[in-house]
Amino acid sequence: MIPTSHVDILEKESFAHIATILPDGTPQVTPVWVDHDDREAILLNTARGRRKEKNIKQNPNVSVSILDPDDPYRYISVRGEATLTEDGAVDHIDKLAKKYMGVDEYPHHGDESGPRVIIRIPADHVVTSG
Template identity: 50%
Template sequence: MVPIPEEYHDLFEKPTFAHVGTLTADGAPHITPVWIDYDPEAKRLLVNTERGRQKERNARANPVVGVSMTDPDDPYRYLSVVGEVEELQTDGARAHIDELSQRYLDVEEYPNPVETERVIVRIRPDRVL
């Protein structure tokens, strides 16, 4: 496990979009843009999704993932992470998506209907570039 360097923690305080790469059942890459968060105490990247989405199904079957993000204020400043999904948790996921909505949309609650249930994908960084 490798922590995210302190000088990059600001990326998780502003609306930084990340791209998460997972592998499908037939080994094809699946890349999707996501809102990203970081738990500095646990040293885990957090992605909030809905149960049944492709990235959630892929991570459940094969936990190896890649994540990249670019500073919205400086496109030449980026962070790239290779890691493993350690947990897919529903506990606290609804509150977490509301918290992310404040950062990304400047609204109190996530405005889209939840069709199944929210899931937090907890990613352990193994390599950070």
């Protein structure tokens, strides 16, 4: 579980950095918007066909870290096996657009390389600081 002491980081306009593994075995890190699932998992959103989605399909082992935008020495890090689902992904990206852009609907629907996908990373291995 994500500790209650650090859940506020996920509810701010914090940016996460997700590390996935490229086909050649090297890491790839991408900044992304972040959300959580009742403290049980980190939720991210992407489009089918994006590099991170392809990497996760090949190797679901990921790590994500999120700094507190108000105190960069305070953070939460989660690692584990990510899952991918299209279920609820459009509503989820709209929710994230409200949080990060202040708009009711994600402005790039249809501009992406594929359907929206939720990346879910269970909070089984959590490290916090600060």
